[in-house]
Amino acid sequence: MPGDPVLSVQGLSVQFRIGGAWRAATRGIDFDLAPNETLALVGESGCGKSITCASILGLLGGEGARVEGSIRYRGREIVGMPESELEKIRGKEIAMIFQEPMTALNPVMPVGEQIAEAISVHLGCSRAEAKTRALGFMERVRIPAAPERYRDYPHQFSGGMRQRIVIAMAMACQPRILLADEPTTALDVTIQAQILAELRDLCANLEMSMVFITHSLGVVAAIADRVAVMYAGEIVEIAPVAELFAAPRHPYTQALLQAIPRVDRETVTLRAIPGQVPAIAEFGSGCRFAPRCPRASEACQAVPPELAARGGPEGHRVACLAPAPVRERAS
Numbered sequence: 001m002p003g004d005p006v007l008s009v010q011g012l013s014v015q016f017r018i019g020g021a022w023r024a025a026t027r028g029i030d031f032d033l034a035p036n037e038t039l040a041l042v043g044e045s046g047c048g049k050s051i052t053c054a055s056i057l058g059l060l061g062g063e064g065a066r067v068e069g070s071i072r073y074r075g076r077e078i079v080g081m082p083e084s085e086l087e088k089i090r091g092k093e094i095a096m097i098f099q100e101p102m103t104a105l106n107p108v109m110p111v112g113e114q115i116a117e118a119i120s121v122h123l124g125c126s127r128a129e130a131k132t133r134a135l136g137f138m139e140r141v142r143i144p145a146a147p148e149r150y151r152d153y154p155h156q157f158s159g160g161m162r163q164r165i166v167i168a169m170a171m172a173c174q175p176r177i178l179l180a181d182e183p184t185t186a187l188d189v190t191i192q193a194q195i196l197a198e199l200r201d202l203c204a205n206l207e208m209s210m211v212f213i214t215h216s217l218g219v220v221a222a223i224a225d226r227v228a229v230m231y232a233g234e235i236v237e238i239a240p241v242a243e244l245f246a247a248p249r250h251p252y253t254q255a256l257l258q259a260i261p262r263v264d265r266e267t268v269t270l271r272a273i274p275g276q277v278p279a280i281a282e283f284g285s286g287c288r289f290a291p292r293c294p295r296a297s298e299a300c301q302a303v304p305p306e307l308a309a310r311g312g313p314e315g316h317r318v319a320c321l322a323p324a325p326v327r328e329r330a331s
């Protein structure tokens with residue numbers, strides 16, 4: 001990976017107190033994020049994508065939640081960092097676009113002013129300059145007639161428009177790392193494609209890195225350099241995007257890729273994966289996918305398989321005792 005990682009997550013586990021006992025919602029999450037890189041986190045709902053990002057922002061330290069392991073931002077440990085230090089990093093250095101846009105918007109403040117305020121707080125520029133920049137970002141996320149809409153309130157926009165404003169606000173702060181939690185899911189496909197292109201552009205031009213959460217493999221293909229596939233609180237496979245699509249090795253990744261509807265065939269098929277993601281309290285000690293896995297053996301039920309190269313290239317790791325064989329590469 002070129003350069004030192006901007007973010008290094010090791011052995012991350014988020015635990016919640018449920019019914020009097022601590023339960024690990026995620027365990028052993030390991031990944032690095034390089035400068036300018038976009039890592040996609042994919043997986044079914046409930047697999048721990050959002051809480052992984054929330055812990056990177058230091059948002060999960062309260063009652064009933066506990067974070068173990070290490071999250072280093074440019075060498076500085078985030079886990080256990082005092083709130084006063086975290087506040088200096090949040091927004092300016094690491095920003096997040098939340099799944100639900102209204103949580104990030106102030107309902108009683110015009111949207112343009114909210115973006116401008118974020119800009120002046122983070123970049124320390126004048127009001128006039130902040131306004132000019134805010135309008136620029138509203139245009140970048142394709143808000144029509146941005147100057148006229150600068151003084152409109154969040155409720156005057158549709159859900160998709162509000163999401164674009166939140167994206168503009170996050171972009172405007174020019175963070176080093178943007179954690180984007182399903183930011184384009186609510187948008188129609190043409191706008192989604194334009195916004196993904198803008199985000200890619202920002203990564204390239206502003207030295208920004210992204211952790212991009214999505215359940216859409218189409219979005220992954222459009223935005224990511226690398227992909228981490230999560231299942232029931234663990235990363236089961238991580239690889240460069242082209243490699244993951246061409247040669248998935250984990251049975252869950254393979255099933256996810258097969259579940260994409262194929263419109264280029266005569267009939268649209270969607271092969272659903274039988275069974276469902278277990279609840280946190282039902283996690284077994286071995287591989288969590290084993291109960292749904294066509295290749296599972298007794299050994300899989302006993303021990304959690306480590307994320308490792310398993311005969312493949314070092315950058316492509318899989319947590320499976322019986323991964324698909326490594327494909328022959330054209331030399």
Ligand SMILES: Nc1ncnc2c1ncn2[C@@H]1O[C@H](COP(=O)(O)OP(=O)(O)O)[C@@H](O)[C@H]1O
Nearest residue numbers: 016025044045046047048049050051052065280
């Ligand atoms: N505050 C909480 N208390 C207890 N369980 C939680 C809490 N927040 C999230 N969870 C559980 O943690 C798991 C992972 O949640 P989340 O990260 O939101 O999933 P995803 O974003 O992948 O859909 C889910 O089972 C969810 O119900």
Ligand SMILES: [Mg+2]
Nearest residue numbers: 049050099181
């Ligand atoms: Mg989520």
